Amino acid sequence: MRTPFLAGNWKMNLDRRAALDLVAALRERFADRDDVDAAVCPPFVYLAEVVRALDGSPIRVGAQNCCDEESGAFTGEVSAAMLKDIGCDLVILGHSERRHVYGETDELVNRKVHRALATGLDVILCVGETLEEREAGRTEAVVRAQLQGGLEGVDGAAMERVTIAYEPVWAIGTGKVATPEQAGEVHAYLRGLLTGRFSESIAAGVRIQYGGSVKPDNVRELMAVADVDGALVGGAALTPDNFLPILEFDR
Ligand code: PEP
DSSP: OOOOEEEEEOOSOOOHHHHHHHHHHHHHHTTTOOSOEEEEEOOHHHHHHHHHHTTTSSOEEEESOOOSSSSSSOTTOOOHHHHHHTTOOEEEESOHHHHHTSOOOHHHHHHHHHHHHHHTOEEEEEEOOOHHHHHTTOHHHHHHHHHHHHTTTOOGGGGGGEEEEEOOGGGTTSSOOOOHHHHHHHHHHHHHHHHHHSOHHHHHHOOEEEESSOOTTTHHHHHTSTTOOEEEESGGGSSHHHHHHHHTOOO
């Protein structure tokens, strides 16, 4: 039985005050709970303070990106080791905004995955098709290439520290949510790919999150779908009013 893993991706939103208010609300609600696996992923500049604010809480802290290189002359980049150093637990890699706005390729995402894992960070690896790709019947081919490319050279033991997030690009920030059937089909397909690439028992342990306009009023039906093991949440992760009911969805 996989414990659902729910993570909030703040993207480039919130200011310091709003960030600290949000994590204070999360901290208070989850002070004595060990039955929830949840994370927040603030912008880089707020990470250290959020880590401190959540110290001793079960809520984990992740970054939204990291550099593929270890250290050196990479102006504007942040290394996996720096994230680990300040107390981050995980990093989101291959988010569609990184792929489509900043041109990240599967090869680059794969190098980042290796760097993050070698540094001791857990990874949320995002995959997902655009509307054009879905309409052209290419959903499986696209997510297959992203999954296989992103995990190239990753061994089965490391998969304990990897979560896959299926995020159809057409559902991110648009209010258009995948139907439970659409999500279920792709999640089952991804699970099958993981089984082929690793083994049935390793694939059975990997959590596959759904992401794309998850809200308090649709989280329950999405999480009820076989092979959907949590959510990566953008807009609705920015306020306690939305994020708390998502974290506490009726399991
Ligand atoms: C995301 O940023 O990964 C995301 C799924 O965003 P939203 O929930 O706003 O669609």
